[in-house]
C-alpha cells in the first residue's frame with residue numbers, strides 16, 4: 507500500500523469519543539404505515555392492498571411491477587443496495603433500517619459508504635443526504651488510487667470528498683478540490699484541512715479560469731500527477747438536446763479543458779455504469795477519443811464496491827488515461843461479490859475463496875436506537891456498543907488489512 511502523505515480527518519483524539527450525524531429523516535403517516543409493514547429484506551410487494559390503495563405512487567408501482575428495491579427494508583445479513591441521494595425517502599430505494607421503524611441515519615448511510623466515523627458531514631440536512639449518496643465510497647477510491655502513481659492530485663466536482671478520501675488513503679496528495687455547492691465545500695474543507703477548496707461553477711467561464719489559475723499557481727510549474735473527478739452526467743440526460751458538435755454542454759467535457767491546460771500524468775473520472783450506453787455508447791467513445799487526442803491512453807474499469815470492503819452493492823465506472831501508456835490493472839478483489847439471484851440476491855461465497863462481503867449488520871449494529879425523524883447530530887460513542895471488526899475499522903481501531911486478515915482466518 508502507498509504511504510499516506512496527507513490523510514483526511516479520520517477518527518482522531520478529538521473525535522475518538524464522539525458519534526456524528528446519527529440523525530434520520532421524518533416519515534409521513536402513510537410512509538410510517540408502509541415502513542411498519544415491510545419485513546427485513548422485503549419491499550413494496552409485502553404491503554397489504556389497503557395500504558397500496560392509499561397512495562397513487564404505490565398503486566402505480568404495484569400496477570406496473572416497479573423495482574423490488576423500492577420501499578425496501580435492509581437485510582442485516584447482506585451488503586445494502588446502492589445508497590443514492592434519496593435515503594430520506596422510503597419509496598426511492600432500500601433505506602429502511604433492518605430492525606427499527608425508521609429510515610437509516612446519515613451516519614448509517616456514511617458507514618454503508620465506508621466513510622469512517624471521524625468524517626463529519628456539515629451543511630443543511632437535505633444537502634447531507636446528497637453529500638453521502640453522491641460520494642464514491644472511500645474504500646473504492648482507495649482501491650483504484652493504489653493502482654495510480656501517487657503525487658499531486660486535483661479533484662474536480664469533489665462533493666463531500668469520498669473519492670478524495672480514498673485517493674488520500676492510497677497516498678495521493680490532494681492539493682486543490684472544487685465543487686460549485688457551498689455545503690459540499692464546507693464538508694470537504696472540514697475533513698481535508700490541507701487541501702485548498704475552491705467553490706466554482708464549471709459552467710461559468712470566469713470561475714473556471716479562476717480555478718485553473720489557482721491550480722497553476724499552486725503547482726508553480728511542477729507536474730500534476732493526477733487529475734481526478736466525478737462529474738455529474740445529468741448533462742446527458744436531456745438526450746434530445748445533446749449534440750455531438752457542441753460538447754460544451756456537458757460537465758464531463760469541461761473536465762477536458764483542465765486536461766488540456768494542466769497536462770496531468772494521469773486522469774481518473776468516475777461515473778455511473780449507464781454512461782456506457784448513453785447515446786448508444788457515443789458519449790463514452792467521444793470522451794475516450796478526446797483523451798487520445800490529448801496524448802493519453804484511455805481505458806475503463808467497472809468496479810464493484812462490495813469487493814473492496816464497502817458494505818454496499820454499488821457499481822461504478824472509472825475512466826482512466828495515462829500519458830505514459832501504462833494500463834492500470836483491475837485492483838485485486840478482497841471480498842466476494844453480491845450477485846443478483848432470480849428472485850433474491852445472494853452472496854457468491856465460492857468466488858475464488860474470498861471472504862464474504864461486509865453486511866449491513868456488521869456495518870451499523872452498534873449504533874444506538876433513534877426515533878424516526880430524530881437522532882442527535884453530535885453525541886458520545888460508547889465503546890461497549892461495538893460488535894464487529896468493521897465497526898472497529900470505522901472507529902479507527904484497526905486497519906483494513908487487520909479486518910481482512912481476521913476475516914480470512
Ligand SMILES: C[S@@+](CC[C@H](N)C(=O)[O-])C[C@H]1O[C@@H](n2cnc3c(N)ncnc32)[C@H](O)[C@@H]1O
Nearest residue numbers: 641642663664665666667668669686707708736
Ligand atoms: C457525483 S458528485 C461527486 C462526488 C464526489 N466525487 C465524491 O466522491 O464525494 C458530483 C458533484 O458535482 C457538483 N456539480 C454539479 N454541477 C456542477 C457545476 N456546474 N460546477 C461545479 N460542480 C458541480 C455537485 O455539487 C456534486 O457535488
